[in-house]
Amino acid sequence: MQHLLRLADEQRVRVVERVGRTRGGYDPVTRTIRLSPGMSARTTRSVLAHELGHVCLGHLPAPTPAIRALQERQADEWAASLLITPRAYAEAEEVRGPHLASLAFEMDVTIELVVAYQRLLRQTLLVAG
Numbered sequence: 001m002q003h004l005l006r007l008a009d010e011q012r013v014r015v016v017e018r019v020g021r022t023r024g025g026y027d028p029v030t031r032t033i034r035l036s037p038g039m040s041a042r043t044t045r046s047v048l049a050h051e052l053g054h055v056c057l058g059h060l061p062a063p064t065p066a067i068r069a070l071q072e073r074q075a076d077e078w079a080a081s082l083l084i085t086p087r088a089y090a091e092a093e094e095v096r097g098p099h100l101a102s103l104a105f106e107m108d109v110t111i112e113l114v115v116a117y118q119r120l121l122r123q124t125l126l127v128a129g
Contacts, residue, residue: 001041004048008033011055015048023047026054028061046079046110053078076116083109084117 008015014030017037024047025034033051035044053075062068088107096102104111 001045001048004045004052007052008048008055011052013052013055024051026051026059028055028059031055042104042108043110045108046083046113049079049083049113050075053082073116073119076112077120080109080113080117081120083107083113089117089121 005015012031013026014032016032016034018034019036020034023036023039023043026032027034033048033055035047035051039047054071057071057074057078059071059075062071084107089103092103092106096106100111100114104114107114
């Protein structure tokens with residue numbers, strides 16, 4: 001978690017806990033990441049990484065639902081590549097099998113990030129194959 005907070009600091013982004021409609025959010029105008037209070041450490045870590053993805057990818061408020069969906073997917077994939085290593089994924093799959101919730105628990109991330117990481121693996125295989 002400390003490396004994520006350092007990254008936020010390096011990006012000159014403030015991180016606050018505040019209730020909202022979603023588990024987290026990024027406001028590019030105020031350069032603030034909002035995290036919902038009361039989330040588990042695993043969820044907080046994953047949501048913070050996702051919101052940092054929006055920051056590092058330069059996302060602005062999306063003008064259409066399609067662009068918003070693309071930005072959300074990109075932020076999930078960015079967070080997954082930051083928090084999940086190929087070795088950690090392979091070890092988790094060996095211990096837990098293909099069950100998404102078990103993989104997420106083993107790697108200390110949310111299911112959304114496991115799905116995003118699997119999507120990245122498939123893209124890599126398509127490019128390599």
